[in-house]
Amino acid sequence: MSIDEFQPLDAALDAALARALVPPALPAGFPMRLQAALARQATGADERAVSRALAQREQRQRMAALDADYLQLRRRTLGTLIGGAFAAGAAVAVALPWLQASFGPNAIYVLAALGALVGIGIGTASWIGHLRLPKLLERL
Amino acid sequence: MHSAAAADAAQDRDILALLQSGAVEPAFQLTLGRYQDKVYRLCCALLRDPSAAEDAAQESLVRIWKAIGSYDGRASLSTWIYAITRNRCLTAIERRRELASLSDDAVAAEAEAMAESHGAADDEPLEGSALLRELVDGLPERYRRTLTLFYYHDRSVSEVARMLAMPEGTVKTNLSRARAALAEQLRRRGLSDPRHWLETSP
Numbered sequence: 001m002s003i004d005e006f007q008p009l010d011a012a013l014d015a016a017l018a019r020a021l022v023p024p025a026l027p028a029g030f031p032m033r034l035q036a037a038l039a040r041q042a043t044g045a046d047e048r049a050v051s052r053a054l055a056q057r058e059q060r061q062r063m064a065a066l067d068a069d070y071l072q073l074r075r076r077t078l079g080t081l082i083g084g085a086f087a088a089g090a091a092v093a094v095a096l097p098w099l100q101a102s103f104g105p106n107a108i109y110v111l112a113a114l115g116a117l118v119g120i121g122i123g124t125a126s127w128i129g130h131l132r133l134p135k136l137l138e139r140l
Numbered sequence: 141m142h143s144a145a146a147a148d149a150a151q152d153r154d155i156l157a158l159l160q161s162g163a164v165e166p167a168f169q170l171t172l173g174r175y176q177d178k179v180y181r182l183c184c185a186l187l188r189d190p191s192a193a194e195d196a197a198q199e200s201l202v203r204i205w206k207a208i209g210s211y212d213g214r215a216s217l218s219t220w221i222y223a224i225t226r227n228r229c230l231t232a233i234e235r236r237r238e239l240a241s242l243s244d245d246a247v248a249a250e251a252e253a254m255a256e257s258h259g260a261a262d263d264e265p266l267e268g269s270a271l272l273r274e275l276v277d278g279l280p281e282r283y284r285r286t287l288t289l290f291y292y293h294d295r296s297v298s299e300v301a302r303m304l305a306m307p308e309g310t311v312k313t314n315l316s317r318a319r320a321a322l323a324e325q326l327r328r329r330g331l332s333d334p335r336h337w338l339e340t341s342p
Binding site: 013020026 | 181202
């Protein structure tokens, strides 16, 4: 049975349902409360936009500072390497005559052993710092 | 009915034209004037609680306000608005279920007491419309929603179909089954001539 094929009972039921199921009216004050909610949302959206802009500016500043630090670090490392190489050359030029006088033909090996010791020392110190061994030892 | 549908479609086109010209706020105000009652009625039909329906209608309209700038007209405006409203109502129903599952013994006892007092009221004879509303409330959910919205919206099958996102044929079938179930319920209540009772009862 479709709604278009009304029997007498259906017609009576239809009329009674139309009387019984009256569409509910919007509650009093609903439009006002809605406008207030929309205003709150608009204010919140403005505040969020300002916060977002501030956060983005802060992030840009941090990235710029990080970039500057990184460049500075690279320059410092390069400077240290070049300076270290010249210092090592100068030290060899100064120390070699004295070492040859003390150790004779083995002076060159002594010099290489000293260089290796210094290198291993610097490397070990660097790895201790990198692995944070002192802190680990403190915990133990 | 067709001229009303044509007028509705023309108004929706006006809203879309306003949106395309960048006039978002006037478009929303026009949408509000046209749909806020319908949104509230849909919430009432889905949630069965006027207070929850008011909250859900407000949340839906705020969502529509937030999103209307990005509405592109691919789906019809009413379909888009009703989808947002249905989602809000489903969220509200889910929330209600979660709260119910969290209820402790005291709440359960109170609910039982309320049910008993409601049962006591059932013993009193109900007048036509009140009895009919009670019978409608007792229908399976899909029939109750369809029937309620049908009478809330001037018996418009197409409007109910859009609101519930179902084919018009399904709406008609649900209406027919709901009416059959109601007639059966009336007979079970001992009304030998339900038609006479429906026509004469207030």
